[in-house]
Amino acid sequence: MDEDGAMKTQNSAGRIRRFAPIGVIVGGLALGYYFGLHQYLSFESLIEHRDALKAYVTDNIVVASLIYLLAYTAAVAFSFPAASLLTILGGFLFGWFMGGTLTAFAATIGASIIFLAARTAMGDFLKKMAGPGVSKLAHSFEENAFGFLLVLRLAPVFPFFVINIAPALFNVPLRIYVAATFIGILPGTYAYAYLGQGLDSVILSAKAAGRDISVSDLVTTELTIAFAALAVVAAIPFVIKKIRAGREI
Numbered sequence: 001m002d003e004d005g006a007m008k009t010q011n012s013a014g015r016i017r018r019f020a021p022i023g024v025i026v027g028g029l030a031l032g033y034y035f036g037l038h039q040y041l042s043f044e045s046l047i048e049h050r051d052a053l054k055a056y057v058t059d060n061i062v063v064a065s066l067i068y069l070l071a072y073t074a075a076v077a078f079s080f081p082a083a084s085l086l087t088i089l090g091g092f093l094f095g096w097f098m099g100g101t102l103t104a105f106a107a108t109i110g111a112s113i114i115f116l117a118a119r120t121a122m123g124d125f126l127k128k129m130a131g132p133g134v135s136k137l138a139h140s141f142e143e144n145a146f147g148f149l150l151v152l153r154l155a156p157v158f159p160f161f162v163i164n165i166a167p168a169l170f171n172v173p174l175r176i177y178v179a180a181t182f183i184g185i186l187p188g189t190y191a192y193a194y195l196g197q198g199l200d201s202v203i204l205s206a207k208a209a210g211r212d213i214s215v216s217d218l219v220t221t222e223l224t225i226a227f228a229a230l231a232v233v234a235a236i237p238f239v240i241k242k243i244r245a246g247r248e249i
Contacts, residue, residue, distance in 0.1 A: 042085070043085070046085075046089060046092070046199075047203055050092070050199075050200075050203075053093060054093065057093045057094065064093070064094075065094065065098075065102060068089075068090060068093070068094070068102055068106070069102050069105065069106045070106075071086070072086050072090070072102070072103060072106035072107065072110065073106045073107075073109045073110040073113075074110070075110065076106065076107050076109075076110025076111055076113075076114070076160070076161075076164070077109075077110040077113040077114050079114065079161040079164075081161075083107065083160050084192060086103070087099075087100075087103050087107075087189055087192040087193055087196065088192050088193070088195055088196035088199065089196060090102055090103045090193055090196060091192065091193030091194060091195060091196025091197045091199070092196040092197065092199040092200075093196075095193075095197055096190060096193040096194040096196070096197045097190070097193075099193040099196060099197070100186075100189045100190040100192075100193035100194070103189050103192075103193060104182060104185055104186055104189045105182075107160075107181075107185055107189065108178060108181050108182040108185070111160075111163075111164040111177075111181050112174065112177065112178055112181070114161070114164045114165060115164055115165065115167060115168055115174075115177055116174070118164075118165045118168035119168040141167075141170045141172075142170050142171050142172065145167070145170065145172045145173070145176050145177075145180070146176050146179065146180045147235075149163075149167065149172070149176070149177065149180035149181065149184065150180045150183060150184045151184075151231050151235050152184070153180060153181055153183075153184020153185050153188075154184050154187065154188070154231045155231030
């Protein structure tokens with residue numbers, strides 16, 4: 001093989017290694033839908049199997065915890081749209097504290113996996129495609145990466161999977177990404193797990209009213225306001241910093 005051929009082979013192998021993580025994630029998501037796993041991630045399925053699930057957790061708490069941890073991590077890593085329901089399920093099965101804690105670790109691990117995969121496969125490409133405006137935004141984001149990520153995690157304005165991937169455009173260290181993700185999702189995670197802990201009473205109320213249960217039955221106006229307030233509190237340091245910087249000019 002000549003030098004040009006060897007270089008082409010090396011470049012091809014490099015591209016395969018680069019995009020392999022994204023390929024695995026997309027493939028896993030497609031397989032999940034192909035085998036109908038999304039059909040089991042519904043309130044209808046939870047209501048139908050809740051007695052069996054509760055009995056299994058009671059008899060096999062350690063194994064059940066590991067299964068839940070791995071399942072949630074995989075759901076986040078493959079961007080399966082079921083985070084809210086799984087978090088509620090964790091609170092329903094394990095109680096708000098244990099369920100919320102398991103969820104926080106699983107969600108952080110899963111988010112970190114997809115962040116690393118996106119950065120490996122698309123980070124350089126996205127930076128090259130980005131214009132001057134995005135470059136300025138990236139610089140500002142990188143200077144305050146922890147704070148910006150914390151605000152985004154506290155305020156559920158954007159879908160969870162979008163926030164998982166978007167920082168791949170910026171030069172955000174993994175340790176900052178992990179810390180901001182874990183801390184930022186704790187309030188919402190425990191709130192949803194707490195709602196899951198009281199799921200039985202909600203199910204009974206919905207049945208008494210003759211209708212199916214949905215996420216809207218569990219997400220209240222007070223909870224939404226609380227999330228917004230947490231985001232405002234997290235943003236205060238940035239506002240103060242900007243005000244001080246303006247005075248010093």
